[in-house]
Amino acid sequence: MxxxxxxxxxxxxxxxxxxxxxxxxxxxxxxxxxxxxxxxxxxxxxxxxxxxxxxxxxxxxxxxxxxxxxxxxxxxxxxxxxxxxxxxxxxxxxxxxxxxxxxxxxxxxxxxxxxxxxxxxxxxxxxxxxxxxxxxxxxxxxxxxxxxxxxxxxxxxxxxxxxxxxxxxxxxxxxxxxxxxxxxxxxxxxxxxxxxxxxxxxxxxxxxxxxxxxxxxSVTDWRITASGKTGHSSLIFTSQFGDGAINELARILAAFRKELPEPNLTFNAGVIAGGARAEIDESGNAKAGGKTNIIAATAVATGDFRTLSVEQTERVRAKMEAIVAAHAPGTDARIEFGEGYxxxxxxxxxxxxxxxxxxxxxxxxxxxxxxxxxxxxxxxxxxxxxxxxxxxxxxxxxxxxxxxxxxxxxxxxxxxxxxxxxxxxxxxxxxxxxxx
Structure with a gap:
């Protein structure tokens, strides 16, 4: 400087x-x-x-x-x-x-x-x-x-x-x-x-x-894609089928709300979709389909987070990655970050x-x-x-x-x-x- x-x-x-x-x-x-x-x-x-x-x-x-x-x-x-x-x-x-x-x-x-x-x-x-x-x-x-x-x-x-x-x-x-x-x-x-x-x-x-x-x-975009084992809804939460993709995504977003807050930080989930099939395109348009008696195979959410320093960005990003990695039973998830301002x-x-x-x-x-x-x-x-x-x-x-x-x-x-x-x-x- x-x-x-x-x-x-x-x-x-x-x-x-x-x-x-x-x-x-x-x-x-x-x-x-x-x-x-x-x-x-x-x-x-x-x-x-x-x-x-x-x-x-x-x-x-x-x-x-x-x-x-x-x-x-x-x-x-x-x-x-x-x-x-x-x-x-x-x-x-x-x-x-x-x-x-x-x-x-x-x-x-x-x-x-x-x-x-x-x-x-x-x-x-x-x-x-x-x-x-x-x-x-x-x-x-x-x-x-x-x-x-x-x-x-x-x-x-x-x-x-x-x-x-x-x-x-x-x-x-x-x-x-x-x-x-x-x-x-x-x-x-x-x-x-x-x-x-x-x-x-x-x-x-x-x-x-x-x-x-x-x-x-700053502003950094993120996308979370969660996946789970699909099957009959009567088998949800069993050792064979686990929690399903939608519950995994819900777990992640709830953990963000509980564990991320700190001064000068805001984070937001802007679009969410989940079901037997789900996607969100680059323009933010979501499509999803499924049935009430089918365990969701896919869930997707997009959003952003904003910080006041490079150090805060790196710290928050690491916290988000750790939360995503702590998968619920029978599920998987990954988070991707955009370039950001x-x-x-x-x-x-x-x-x-x-x-x-x-x-x-x-x-x-x-x-x-x-x-x-x-x-x-x-x-x-x-x-x-x-x-x-x-x-x-x-x-x-x-x-x-x-x-x-x-x-x-x-x-x-x-x-x-x-x-x-x-x-x-x-x-x-x-x-x-x-x-x-």
Missing amino acids: RTLATALALLTLTAVPVAAQGLSKAEKVIDRTVDAEFERSVALLARLVDQNSGTLNLDGVTRVGEMMRAELEPLGFTISWKPMGAVQRAGHLIAVHKGKPGGKRILLIGHLDTVFELSSPFQKFVRTGDKAEGPGAGDDKGGMVVIVSALRAMQAAGTLKGANIEIVLTGDEEDAGSPLSVSRADLIAAGKRADVALDFEGLVIDGGKDMGSIARR PAMAPTEGNKALLTALNGVNRDLGLEEMAPLDPLKRGAGDVSFVAHDVDSLAGLGTYSAGDHAPGETVDLASIRRQAKRAAILVTRLSAGRTARK
Whole structure:
């Protein structure tokens, strides 16, 4: 891990108290520019939302990438498109802005795709005052609009010119292509080049207050397949036939509930099927058949578990394997794990970034942001770089009902999030946390 935490701490200690300083002249331009271009930002959001970019709509994801290219190139970014046909996905947009040699390298992360495929009836941007509904209006097209709004404001203030910024907009965040070693290679490489990573997925509000995301939990999929000796139901639990596949699976899931719980861990069985024959396909569709008087031969369950560190993932995985291996009489079972998203642990460097953001908040007259409980948000792309670089998440818009028809974005959140991001990036690029 780099020494950004130490640098930020020293800068915070040696600077004049932030509350007494206010915004610099350039930062005041940023503040005014974001407000002046608000309707332009909303218009961009409408265009992005109206272009369907469900993860599996490869053409739609590519078109959204072209729309973002059109916004970023005039700001001085060099754009490249990384096709992901090898993993049956559209690709990623990577934008690079070269600033002052030797300056801090800042990585901005977002994603082009949404969960709403072409088959979804939820397809259009509809504005009602300061709210707007639409597929991906918050997750993550709102976040991409915040990026553009912040960069435009920096350009107007003259602070973009010296900034070293790399933007990675993945095309498959909602359903990553496999293997992840291919689909996330470019993002991981960008993280290794960076000094700071800022993720523009949605802002979380808890208890009426904006929260800072210094941690995100991992997610690992699992599948359990249990088998048993089939026969007449009158012979269940005998030494000859044993417990049957369904009872074996029930034993395993009950043991998970009893033995696995620990802080920051959640685990879930999402789909289950059992009988004389049973299967669950890759899309989560289950089929099963049998009779009440036949001992089940097969039972299958799929689910996931989420942790806050690599160490916790390994520990929980080992516990699950041990539970599965303790077979009931006359049965067998195996557990398989998917690739999964890693955790973004709450490091000291991440905490220092939130401290820097709270310096921006004070100067903008906004409330301080407390660290968000990582149980209150899911996994995300920033976790692929968090092991290598100090990271902060949740810099996108505030929205409600994400991943479901009716997803609604709070348009006013574009303003405060773009101001926060632009001033934070400006200060980090200058190697400080507050105006001297």
